[in-house]
Amino acid sequence: MTSLKHTRYRQFFPSLNGNNQQIAYLDSAASTQVPEQVLSEIEKYYRQGHANVHRASHSFARNATNAFELARKTIAEFIGAKAQNIIFTSGTTQAVNLLADGLAHLVAEGDHIWLSEMEHHSNLVPWQQLAKRNNAELKVIPVLENGDIDLGYFRQHISDKCKIVAVTHVSNSIGAMQPIPELSRIAHQVGAKIVVDGAQAVAHLDIDVNRLGCDYYLFSGHKLYGPTGIGVLYGTEQALEQIKPSVFGGEMISKVSFEQSTWNTLPYRLEAGTPNIIGAIGLASAVQFLNQFPLKERLSVERSLLNYALQKLEQHPQVELVGKPMMRVGIIAFNLRNVHPQDAATLFDQYNVALRCGHHCAMPLSNTLSPRGSIRLSLGIYSEQSDIDQALDAINKIMELFDD
Numbered sequence: 001m002t003s004l005k006h007t008r009y010r011q012f013f014p015s016l017n018g019n020n021q022q023i024a025y026l027d028s029a030a031s032t033q034v035p036e037q038v039l040s041e042i043e044k045y046y047r048q049g050h051a052n053v054h055r056a057s058h059s060f061a062r063n064a065t066n067a068f069e070l071a072r073k074t075i076a077e078f079i080g081a082k083a084q085n086i087i088f089t090s091g092t093t094q095a096v097n098l099l100a101d102g103l104a105h106l107v108a109e110g111d112h113i114w115l116s117e118m119e120h121h122s123n124l125v126p127w128q129q130l131a132k133r134n135n136a137e138l139k140v141i142p143v144l145e146n147g148d149i150d151l152g153y154f155r156q157h158i159s160d161k162c163k164i165v166a167v168t169h170v171s172n173s174i175g176a177m178q179p180i181p182e183l184s185r186i187a188h189q190v191g192a193k194i195v196v197d198g199a200q201a202v203a204h205l206d207i208d209v210n211r212l213g214c215d216y217y218l219f220s221g222h223k224l225y226g227p228t229g230i231g232v233l234y235g236t237e238q239a240l241e242q243i244k245p246s247v248f249g250g251e252m253i254s255k256v257s258f259e260q261s262t263w264n265t266l267p268y269r270l271e272a273g274t275p276n277i278i279g280a281i282g283l284a285s286a287v288q289f290l291n292q293f294p295l296k297e298r299l300s301v302e303r304s305l306l307n308y309a310l311q312k313l314e315q316h317p318q319v320e321l322v323g324k325p326m327m328r329v330g331i332i333a334f335n336l337r338n339v340h341p342q343d344a345a346t347l348f349d350q351y352n353v354a355l356r357c358g359h360h361c362a363m364p365l366s367n368t369l370s371p372r373g374s375i376r377l378s379l380g381i382y383s384e385q386s387d388i389d390q391a392l393d394a395i396n397k398i399m400e401l402f403d404d
């Protein structure tokens with residue numbers, strides 16, 4: 001038996017209290033709510049004096065630079081990395097694009113780029129476009145019927161033509177968790193670089209990039225209780241050195257003349273222009289918020305809740321689960337018998353249950369597992385058993401409407 005007694009994390013999130021007390025927010029995979037601590041940190045920064053970073057020598061600028069670089073360190077430590085290995089981006093999507101442009105020189109005609117069938121479009125389209133530009137081939141690790149990737153197929157078919165493997169850590173559609181250490185080992189055996197999309201993993205797992213063994217790890221602040229518009233591209237030193245800058249301007253240069261320019265050192269070489277200073281500070285504050293709670297407890301509370309929701313949905317006679325991966329994190333996709341997911345989502349909203357429906361920006365996976373799309377329930381640190389019960393109650397009410 002699992003216990004659902006724990007810290008009431010919901011109390012720290014103003015948007016889920018007051019007038020919104022009745023909302024069951026089960027769409028954290030799309031974006032998470034922001035705790036009070038982060039909101040006040042953002043306000044405090046602007047109230048105490050804002051300036052641009054790394055430039056002027058006045059006190060506002062010094063404070064801004066210190067806060068920005070401290071944010072980099074806090075976020076780095078959260079994933080077991082060093083500050084100089086963290087590049088700030090606007091989110092996971094920009095991080096993938098930065099890699100697909102910056103690593104293009106590694107991919108020659110006839111080479112392979114491997115993805116999994118469950119990739120979010122953000123970790124698919126940039127690689128697809130790179131493959132087209134360089135006359136390379138996009139190869140796909142298929143998913144099995146239960147939604148896990150076919151690791152055997154990958155082992156059998158990968159060759160030294162492969163230059164890049166880009167895989168998600170956790171599927172944003174069905175919550176399937178990938179065996180990243182094993183995928184890293186396979187990629188490195190053929191000399192390829194491995195890029196891991198951690199957008200759906202970083203809020204739900206104990207991330208240590210060294211244990212994962214990947215070359216690059218990417219995530220977005222707005223799925224980690226931080227603000228939108230900030231994200232992270234982690235890379236090992238050697239892997240970051242291989243990225244050619246593709247965005248040019250201030251900050252990323254060392255010397256400029258009309259004839260030529262030379263580049264700054266890492267991480268600045270890959271951060272052209274004024275960075276999202278408040279985004280970085282806000283994200284670091286979100287990490288500090290999470291760090292207050294024992295990691296084991298936080299993760300086990302979420303696991304208990306996930307198991308509770310899975311068990312209830314599995315037992316429901318009118319619910320069809322989409323994908324039953326062996327290892328799952330934070331997300332469940334399902335359909336209601338004879339109800340289109342779009343109709344269901346509209347009705348859920350009427351019962352104050354916030355869920356997402358559709359193909360979840362992963363059309364290839366949706367086409368394989370559930371072509372009409374699915375309803376996605378996803379958890380955050382503030383999710384409670386009452387949210388799941390509210391969703392289950394809504395399911396019963398919806399099914400009554402469709403009962404004839």
Ligand SMILES: Cc1ncc(COP(=O)(O)O)c(C=O)c1O
Binds near residue numbers: 120
């Ligand atoms: C697995 C995955 N990758 C990438 C992204 C894109 O993230 P962003 O829109 O923050 O760039 C998402 C967003 O839903 C995601 O779930």
